Amino acid sequence: MTKPPKTAPRPGRRVRGSTTGRPVMVLLDLLGRRWVLRVLWELRGDPLTFRALQAACGGLSPSVLNARLAELRDSKIVEQRPDEGYALTRQGRELLAQLAPLTAWSEKWVKSLD
Amino acid sequence: MTKPPKTAPRPGRRVRGSTTGRPVMVLLDLLGRRWVLRVLWELRGDPLTFRALQAACGGLSPSVLNARLAELRDSKIVEQRPDEGYALTRQGRELLAQLAPLTAWSEKWVKSLD
């Protein structure tokens, strides 16, 4: 009874809700995991240490943070730099750039609620 | 001991990891819930019925789908049209448009893995 190894979802592999492993499905699986979007968001500026990142996310549990960071490192979206902490990779920054307009959208969105 | 009512996260209210309720934080909380991104993605085209949407997402459980749909309706991102099924609202389509470039990004991303 060996436990299945837990890793980040990978293109070509089966992921949640998709047997094809199409890249965009894999990405949606990865980004849809709790705290992932937030972590990327908090890394939009300078690199953050583990604890700083944890604090920035409002004190999420270190076990979950560590799991998410492992997945994001595995996916080459985040990297760990010695003496600096965690930072987005080049492609991680590209990904975040796609997400940047969400701020503006969310401001408009607020007004439509109440 | 009344249970707290379960609703979608709302701007101005406390959300996971943020006491300020800043719009973008609320949005990240909402989008980071399991299946939300995928559901939006599957609604990019024509409206889908509940069951069609469920099938498109690879057979996720109806209870979760219903919960997500309730949140997204509450957030005015998805609407239910009589005799058509579920569809994105206007602002829902705008939101998805922000996310559209993810397909292209994910294709590049794949090549960087292995």
Add this chain to the structure above:
DNA sequence: GTTCTTGCTACTGAAATCGTAGCAAAGATG
């Protein structure tokens, strides 16, 4: 009437997450 489909609720077990405690390593301070 029966047979479909559709939208959804109910229920149980599994998995993910939370919250807290704490430890080993490295650096600063005395």
Add this chain to the structure above:
DNA sequence: CATCTTTGCTACGATTTCAGTAGCAAGAAC
């Protein structure tokens, strides 16, 4: 040297969320 702090992270039980299956009420088609 000793001690204090910070940092990255692991362990563990409690809670929440999700998965998976069953099934029901309402409507349409027959």
